[in-house]
Amino acid sequence: MSIQKVRTNPTQNEELLFERSSPGKMGYQLPDLDVPMVDAAEALGAGNTRSEIADFPEVSEVDVIRHFTRLSTWNYAIDLGLYPLGSCTMKYNPRINEQAARVDGMAWIHPYQPDSLSQGAMQVIAEVERCLLEITGMDAITLQPAAGAHGEFTGILLIHAALAAKGNPRKKLLIPDSAHGTNPATAHMAGYKVENIASNARGMVDTEALARAVDEDVAGIMITNPSTIGVFEENISQVAEIMHSKGALLYMDGANMNALAGISRPGDFGVDVMHLNLHKTFSTPHGGGGPGAGPVAVKQHLEPFLPIPRLARVGDQWSWNYDRPQSVGRVRAFYGNFGVLVRALAYIMAHGGNGLPRATYDALLNANYIRKLLEPYFDMPYKEPSMHECVFSDARQSKQGVDTMTIAKRLIDYGFHPYTVAFPLIVKGALMIEPTETESKRELDLFADAMVSIAKEVDETPDLVKTAPHTTRTAKVDEVTAARKPIVRWKRPS
Amino acid sequence: MLDTIGLKKIEDLVAHLPSGVRYHKPLAIEPGRSEYDILDYFKARGAENAAAGGNGYACFLGAGVYNHYRPVMVDTVVSRGEFLTSYTPYQAEISQGTLTAIFEFQTMICQLTGMDVANASMYDASTAVPEAAMMAIRATGRSHILTARSVHPEYREVLHTYTQHQGIPLDEFGYDAESGLLDIEDLSRTITKDTAAVIIQTPNFFGIVENVKQAAAIAHEHGSLLVVVFAEAVSLGLLEPPRDADIVAGELQSFAIPPSYGGPFAGVIACKEKWIRQIPGRLVGETKDSNGNRAFCLTLATREQHIRREKATSNICTNQALIALMATVFLAVYGKQGLRELAVQNLSKAHYLASKLKPRFSGPFFNEFVAQAETKSVSAINKTLESKKIIGGLPLEKFYPELKNTMLLCCTEMTRKPQMDQVAEVFA
Numbered sequence: 001m002s003i004q005k006v007r008t009n010p011t012q013n014e015e016l017l018f019e020r021s022s023p024g025k026m027g028y029q030l031p032d033l034d035v036p037m038v039d040a041a042e043a044l045g046a047g048n049t050r051s052e053i054a055d056f057p058e059v060s061e062v063d064v065i066r067h068f069t070r071l072s073t074w075n076y077a078i079d080l081g082l083y084p085l086g087s088c089t090m091k092y093n094p095r096i097n098e099q100a101a102r103v104d105g106m107a108w109i110h111p112y113q114p115d116s117l118s119q120g121a122m123q124v125i126a127e128v129e130r131c132l133l134e135i136t137g138m139d140a141i142t143l144q145p146a147a148g149a150h151g152e153f154t155g156i157l158l159i160h161a162a163l164a165a166k167g168n169p170r171k172k173l174l175i176p177d178s179a180h181g182t183n184p185a186t187a188h189m190a191g192y193k194v195e196n197i198a199s200n201a202r203g204m205v206d207t208e209a210l211a212r213a214v215d216e217d218v219a220g221i222m223i224t225n226p227s228t229i230g231v232f233e234e235n236i237s238q239v240a241e242i243m244h245s246k247g248a249l250l251y252m253d254g255a256n257m258n259a260l261a262g263i264s265r266p267g268d269f270g271v272d273v274m275h276l277n278l279h280k281t282f283s284t285p286h287g288g289g290g291p292g293a294g295p296v297a298v299k300q301h302l303e304p305f306l307p308i309p310r311l312a313r314v315g316d317q318w319s320w321n322y323d324r325p326q327s328v329g330r331v332r333a334f335y336g337n338f339g340v341l342v343r344a345l346a347y348i349m350a351h352g353g354n355g356l357p358r359a360t361y362d363a364l365l366n367a368n369y370i371r372k373l374l375e376p377y378f379d380m381p382y383k384e385p386s387m388h389e390c391v392f393s394d395a396r397q398s399k400q401g402v403d404t405m406t407i408a409k410r411l412i413d414y415g416f417h418p419y420t421v422a423f424p425l426i427v428k429g430a431l432m433i434e435p436t437e438t439e440s441k442r443e444l445d446l447f448a449d450a451m452v453s454i455a456k457e458v459d460e461t462p463d464l465v466k467t468a469p470h471t472t473r474t475a476k477v478d479e480v481t482a483a484r485k486p487i488v489r490w491k492r493p494s
Numbered sequence: 495m496l497d498t499i500g501l502k503k504i505e506d507l508v509a510h511l512p513s514g515v516r517y518h519k520p521l522a523i524e525p526g527r528s529e530y531d532i533l534d535y536f537k538a539r540g541a542e543n544a545a546a547g548g549n550g551y552a553c554f555l556g557a558g559v560y561n562h563y564r565p566v567m568v569d570t571v572v573s574r575g576e577f578l579t580s581y582t583p584y585q586a587e588i589s590q591g592t593l594t595a596i597f598e599f600q601t602m603i604c605q606l607t608g609m610d611v612a613n614a615s616m617y618d619a620s621t622a623v624p625e626a627a628m629m630a631i632r633a634t635g636r637s638h639i640l641t642a643r644s645v646h647p648e649y650r651e652v653l654h655t656y657t658q659h660q661g662i663p664l665d666e667f668g669y670d671a672e673s674g675l676l677d678i679e680d681l682s683r684t685i686t687k688d689t690a691a692v693i694i695q696t697p698n699f700f701g702i703v704e705n706v707k708q709a710a711a712i713a714h715e716h717g718s719l720l721v722v723v724f725a726e727a728v729s730l731g732l733l734e735p736p737r738d739a740d741i742v743a744g745e746l747q748s749f750a751i752p753p754s755y756g757g758p759f760a761g762v763i764a765c766k767e768k769w770i771r772q773i774p775g776r777l778v779g780e781t782k783d784s785n786g787n788r789a790f791c792l793t794l795a796t797r798e799q800h801i802r803r804e805k806a807t808s809n810i811c812t813n814q815a816l817i818a819l820m821a822t823v824f825l826a827v828y829g830k831q832g833l834r835e836l837a838v839q840n841l842s843k844a845h846y847l848a849s850k851l852k853p854r855f856s857g858p859f860f861n862e863f864v865a866q867a868e869t870k871s872v873s874a875i876n877k878t879l880e881s882k883k884i885i886g887g888l889p890l891e892k893f894y895p896e897l898k899n900t901m902l903l904c905c906t907e908m909t910r911k912p913q914m915d916q917v918a919e920v921f922a
Contacts, residue, residue: 017598017826028565028832033839034911035846040732040838043845044858048703050734053605056830064567064826068595072576075583075591079575093579096529101754102569103533104548105540110555111756113544113885114876117551120542121755134522146617146757147812149799160659169659185799185809189628191659194804234512262521263508269515279812287572287816288592289582289776290615291758307655329655333558333620333648334756342536349535352526364507369495385510412588417581423800441495469587475783477586482781482793486770488611489601490780 012473014070017057018490027061055492074473075288076417082443084370086389086420086432087180087228089258089280094350097284097343106342111334115319121338122318125311128295128341131348132276135356136254137267138297142306144336148255151275151294152186152222154307157328158273158298159220159249160190161305165326170219170248176205178229178424183222183253192219199426203229203382211242220249225266226256228424228432229382230367230389232264240270249273257281258436259364259388262357266297273298282344293340307331362437363388366444370435373448377455381427388436394429397458402465404429407454409476410468414450544885546753552913553885556862556904557699558619558646558725559756560748562836563908565827568750568820577819582776582812586791587783592815593790596778599822606727607742608735609764614776615818616810619745622761623649623693623723624656625808626743629763629772630691630719632807633740637662638688640718642676644669644698646725647893653693663688671896674702674855674864676709685716695723696736699893700855700902701844701862703733710738727821728840728906729860731833741765750824751817760817771797774808836907843905843914850918854900862904864890864897867921872901878920884913 040049059067076083083090101107109121129141145151156173163169173187176197184194197213200206205223214221221243225233233239240250252266252274258281260266266274278284279292286292298306308327309320320335351359364387371380371390378392394404408418408431420432435444457465469476501507508516527535546553546561553561572578576591583589583596596614603612616622627639639657641650643666650666657664667680676694685692692713696704706722713720722739724730727748736742747759765773771794779793799806828836840861847863854864865887867875876886887901905914 014594016594016601018601021829024831026829026831027567027827028829028836030832030835030839030907033842035842035914037838038842038845040841043841044703044733044860047707048705048734048858049732053731053830053833056602056605056833057826058829058831059826061567061827064823065570067826068571068577068823069574071591071594072571072574073591074589074594075576075580076585076588077576078579083579083581085581088581090579090581096532098573098578099533100536102752103536103540104545105543106536107752107754108545108548108561109543109755110546110553110559110561110753110885112555112557112559112888113553114880117544117880117885118755120539123542124536124539131523137517146621146814147810149809149811150617150621153809157655157659180811181799181801181803181806182809182811184804185802185806188804188806189656189660189809191661232511232515234510237512237514263517264511264515265517268517277812285578285816286581286812287578288580288589288596288819289815290812291617291760291814291817292812293758329658330620330648330651331655332652332757333618333646336756337758338755339752339758346532346536348523349527349532350529353521353523355526356521356523361504361507365495365499365504368499368501368507372499408585409587412585417588418585421584472587474587474590474787474789475785477783477789477791478781479586479791479793482779482791483795486777486793487780488597488770488777488793489604490597 011070011073014067016490017059017067018055020063020067021058023058025058025060027059027064081416082435082439082447083417084419084433084435086434087255089434089436091283091436092438093283093285094347097346100346101339101342119318122311124342124345126318128345132295132297135261136274136297137265139300140303140306141295141297143295143341144307144331145294145296146332146337147290147292148275148277148294149182149186151296152182153189154331155251155273155275155296156186156190158302158305159251161328162302163219171217173219174213174221176223178227178426179222179224180253180255202384203227203231203426204233205235205239207235207238207242210239214242214246214248218248220251222251222253224253224255226259226387229391230386231382231384232387236269255280256388259360261360263360273302278340278344283347284340284343291337291340293337359437366435366437366439369444370433370448374451377452378431389432389434391427392431393427394431398429400458400462402458402462404431406466410454410465411450412469413471416447416450547908551883551885554887554903554917555885557888557902558745559753560726560904560906561753561908562728562748562906564750564752565824567827568823571823572816572820577816583792586789590790593778595819595822597780597790599818600778602825603762603764606730606735607764608737609742610767611770611773612762612764613773614778615814616761616763616775617814618757618759618761619723619725619743620649620652622743622763624653625774626721626741626763627653627691627693629741629774630721633769633772634690634719636688636690638686639664639691640684640689641666641693642695644700645693645695645723646699649723673857674700675857676704678708681712685712685718687716689716689718691719691721693721693723695725697726697729697860700864701859702855702857703860706736707738726861728837731837746821749821751820758814758817760814760821772807775810775813839907843909847903847905847914847917851921861906862902864900865903867899872899875920879917882916884916
């Protein structure tokens with residue numbers, strides 16, 4: 001008899017649901033049907049019905065809980081420790097937010113039920129709008145976009161519509177070379193040509209180059225502030241002036257808003273339109289890659305173009321206003337990721353107006369502390385003061401043949417999720433570290449110790465680093481073969 | 495920590511900011527509140543809403559959002575911090591839980607739709623539809639999009655928003671006034687040699703099951719792709735999968751996602767193998783680790799924005815991973831037999847209610863149908879129902895001016911006979 005459990009821990013031997021299945025097993029119980037059962041083939045036509053779903057799972061309730069519980073143990077998570085992905089703001093996700101979103105009166109509202117029966121939901125939306133406008137210093141906001149990239153797309157459509165209303169939507173968007181990949185991808189989807197703007201020697205927008213680049217064809221610039229090297233764009237107001245003087249607009253990618261909430265407002269430094277990532281700054285859980293929400297806030301001059309529908313107060317009731325002739329239209333069905341908005345509001349309520357800036361300061365403190373501890377060991381190409389994250393390069397370690405990805409894999413052995421690897425592109429071999437405010441000094445010290453230890457290993461035992469990770473259930477994964485011969489679904493072995 | 499950094503007070507951390515960008519006033523947001531106060535607030539706001547099953551309301555609304563029972567297992571699994579609080583699984587070695595579950599998700603979507611490839615989720619169906627349209631444009635090198643009017647009106651609105659700035663011509667073709675099925679003649683008339691995709695929905699917005707084969711034949715004859723949209727995913731338990739489609743774009747809300755006033759949901763795009771390099775969003779692939787054990791990782795990233803920037807297939811980054819996990823757990827709980835039984839219950843309930851009313855269309859329907867009101871107005875009917883704590887159907891005139899005094903009614907396994915009988919009574 002062959003031994004099935006080839007790895008030592010039983011939770012490390014889990015098969016796929018399909019492989020666990022056996023005919024006739026089930027894990028559900030439906031209520032008795034209280035109306036006559038209808039024959040599907042008769043009602044729908046024999047050609048319209050399927051005989052079975054071949055190879056679909058057949059498992060018991062216990063099978064289901066064991067399966068997914070075992071899988072869960074193969075994940076790293078914020079709940080297990082520091083998750084210092086730069087630009088991702090992996091802060092603790094308070095569980096009260098989950099509870100709030102699961103209140104029946106929040107979870108079981110149909111988007112088409114009459115407005116008179118949805119006033120509580122609309123009040124929540126109004127409250128989220130109010131708080132986010134206060135935090136950003138902008139004039140109007142739509143909560144509809146489903147994520148950051150969707151928000152970017154919505155924001156660029158607004159720019160397009162506003163310029164078109166003045167007679168010319170223009171052709172180009174300027175994007176710094178330090179930008180997230182979503183920025184150029186968004187510009188392209190919205191029909192704009194992308195023109196890259198080189199950063200200056202300090203990693204900031206080169207205002208002289210910018211002034212030369214802006215002409216009558218430029219619709220706007222997409223800037224992340226603080227930038228992806230974690231530095232506040234010191235000339236941001238000047239950038240706004242340059243854009244505005246040529247009739248172009250300033251878009252701010254709010255991915256790094258965790259550095260600003262409560263201490264600086266984009267609406268006060270010349271931003272015309274921006275998005276927020278509620279799954280970053282406002283702690284709604286990432287869930288392994290979503291859901292998020294990407295509200296878009298604008299200055300008054302862009303308000304007429306916001307997507308439909310818009311929340312409106314009529315008398316003492318909330319209602320949805322669709323009569324918006326200049327609107328860019330609908331960017332998604334219904335009213336946005338409402339469940340995510342509920343979580344974000346719960347977060348804002350827990351912190352309050354007094355707590356939000358405190359959280360921001362703590363985020364800055366943690367990032368600067370990490371920077372101080374690691375600076376002696378890692379090269380730092382841009383030495384401007386850090387905000388909420390700090391970016392190193394692998395320049396020293398790469399001389400020993402160890403790059404940022406390799407260091408990241410070794411960090412896993414020390415019990416931490418890696419930092420953001422090889423981004424931003426303006427730093428060769430970047431290590432982008434964002435600890436967030438919810439980490440204690442103890443956790444930061446452990447992380448710094450791990451990084452320092454790896455830096456020493458690179459000099460002393462480089463092979464140990466190059467072959468990492470050593471302690472994970474799954475050893476180094478062959479991503480090259482995965483892409484060369486894609487297997488993207490399970491099939492019964494023939 | 496400040497000592498280590500070499501600063502005296504915490505405000506020194508922002509001393510370098512240019513003057514004029516600091517905000518010195520306190521935020522006009524109430525001071526921080528306790529858990530108890532916060533929960534109380536949301537309960538109070540919740541009490542101001544009707545909530546199907548939550549505060550005694552029965553709901554006959556469907557139209558893209560369906561009240562299906564959510565097995566307790568679903569929230570049990572997705573509440574595990576290892577799933578809830580992890581990031582996108584870029585670091586494969588410590589993300590095998592999420593990656594394995596997504597691989598299972600992709601497989602089940604393929605099994606349900608008859609496609610070869612499914613992505614790891616889109617925001618929802620309304621945004622999956624334009625992404626599918628743009629995918630067809632890339633695949634065919636053509637630019638015209640032709641959509642059935644019986645596709646969800648809000649999906650069509652979003653499609654319009656997405657395409658308008660890219661110079662993509664958009665046309666629509668009609669439905670048959672008697673059956674509610676696609677007007678095949680109108681499709682044949684409006685399709686051109688520049689049509690990249692014909693987009694249809696089944697069950698369509700009126701709940702009617704379309705003849706996918708027939709639409710595919712016409713699309714393919716003209717060298718165009720067929721995009722099949724679904725809004726009610728439970729129907730896939732019973733319906734012949736849309737194998738003749740080239741791309742399928744759907745909404746998974748029915749798979750244990752709470753209605754939640756319209757989101758977060760999860761969309762998905764699935765397609766034939768041939769178009770794998772055109773699909774937007776994330777894909778998980780099977781491979782091995784350095785010990786030769788099966789492992790999974792994100793793959794074909796060269797389609798995506800973080801690698802390809804403006805040449806990417808889409809700008810999508812964060813998607814709906816946790817919601818896709820909800821769907822995966824739901825499908826595991828119901829399984830092969832349960833999904834079919836669930837679909838049969840939905841079908842049976844809707845047909846029971848329809849037998850007591852006057853359906854507007856003769857085409858075969860799944861769990862929703864258009865009812866024609868005769869003696870009373872639909873708004874009067876809904877008002878009366880509301881007084882009985884029943885949320886009636888969706889009046890259709892707003893979206894289809896020609897469908898006067900009609901409403902779209904939906905029944906699911908959560909709909910009970912006494913409320914159905916009440917609806918029938920009020921209609922009479």
